[in-house]
Amino acid sequence: MRRRRLVRAGHARTAGDRVSTAGLAVVMLVGLMLIAIVERTLLAGGIPPAVRLPALTPPDALPARAAPAVPPTSPPAVVELEPQVRRLTAAERTGAARAAYGVEPGAQPLAAATRFTQDRTWAFGTSVIPVPDRVPAMPQVALFLAHWDGSRWRMALSGDVGFRMLLRVVPTTLLAAEEIRALARFSVGPTGAPHLMLPWRVGDSWTMTALPQGNRPLASLTFDGGDGRVLAAADGWLYRFCAVPTGAALVMIVHQNGLATVYNRLTGLNGQSDGTAVRQGDPVGRIGAEHPCGGAVPDRPGLQFGLRQGTGDVAFNSMVLGGWIFRENKSPFVGWAERGFSEVTTGGVLPNFGPVDPQILSVPRPVPTPS
């Protein structure tokens, strides 16, 4: 026996043996992780019911759905909903807001449940982390979806995996099938770029001003001019944030491909409810000087305009709007819009050519040096 052990100990381990041992070690490590995860899941009461799916059909193939027939064990605690959304927003999005605002967000998040199913077991709404005073950044906004499982609210913010999971089972009495598809794309990330126009009447020219933030020269992009009427940049679904009785609000339109356009400092909203389907060019509101979601007081009425998807803002770099390609260059730190040989930097005037196909625009040009 002793001799056999010695003989075995004398065997050379080849490079192949070492590779096999490494592979085996990975398998064992993963196996140990899995038994621990299974144990934790069992200790926590099994697979979470909020995301237990009746069918894993992607949103693109969703049939019409009704609310689950199983009655809840206790009535939905609607009064707890918005405070819970505020806590969730603060826990999940404060870091992103801090990065976007450049300072610690001071105020508590604002949340508004705007839609419920008839039995009030499903809710949909908006949340936002207000911008601190004197900071010109675009407010960090999110949509939320919540489901009362009989004992508590299960909820998720747009951009989270849970949001997409809830979208798969949300009744179509709360959200229309087309809206669910757009929101799923918005939450995961847009597929391609929609044909966006600049958010005012085609043919009119507005002044572009921009303030930098972080590594983005066009982080806070503002337009003003013309008749002051703000129009939808493309077809989509409209959501309001921070709406105040004076009619001022921030509006986000989620487009069919999942990209969203954000319109801040709007006034005179013409009464569309959340989730209203809007067409490209439909009036959204008028430019204003109010700042309902907080932030710096603007020196004149204007439209703060941004792009968004999932959990964060989308840079304007390479985006095509109104027949212009927007550029955000880090070095030299400059942002501009270009079309053919025309370039418009901050303070310049941009004519809106409408939702022009990007294919017919000029190819990217060499980066200009600041004069």
Next chain:
Amino acid sequence: MNPRPMDEPVTPKWLLPVLANVAIAVLAGTATPPGAAAVAAAQSFLLLYAGVFALVGMSLTMIVGLVATDRSLLGIRHRVLAQAVHRASSMAAMAFLVAHLVVKILAGHARAADAVVFRPTALGLGALAFDLLLMVMITGLLRAWFAAGTRPGLWRTLHVISYFAWPVAIVHGLTAGRQAAGWVTWGYVLSLVTVGLALLTRVLLVVRPVDPVREALEPDSPRRETSVRPTAVRR
């Protein structure tokens, strides 16, 4: 020192009892608050990356497996090493694939049936790839049994299934779940093209047309693999 005999397992005998003890320790530690926090981190990591690691492992397995069969590129020692890498990466890939399925099911992102039942969706493609890879893995483990049987070539035919399973897994990886970065997509496309070209080269190098005259004259002569590209029928 002598090299390890082929019939002796790589794993020492003490490994299983040690592993059982470690598993018991992990089960006990998981029930404690720090253990729970660590498991939550592990679960979060596997939810995000187990699928990615499985796909990368599979891609490595495919590429190394293809390289290991090529006698014109590698010598015998290197081919043996490549085969070891092929086996190790396939083991790791399958482990991550199982982890991917288990954590997704436990988190409620998928049902158990979704892991194996094919549907014409991004998720269903993953199930199809898993079914095919499971077949490849099981037949791979039974290779010795096939070799001892009456139709040893059957194993190779079954192993070719991996060439179908891998692209399906890539499509699943790129279309289900979060959106892949551009470089990730291009990386997989490059892998697919590389393996496709390597496979085409191999087919052209090792398969030669049947010579009917020679077959008639030498009916018992075995068809040997050749590294010469056939350009004309030799007489």
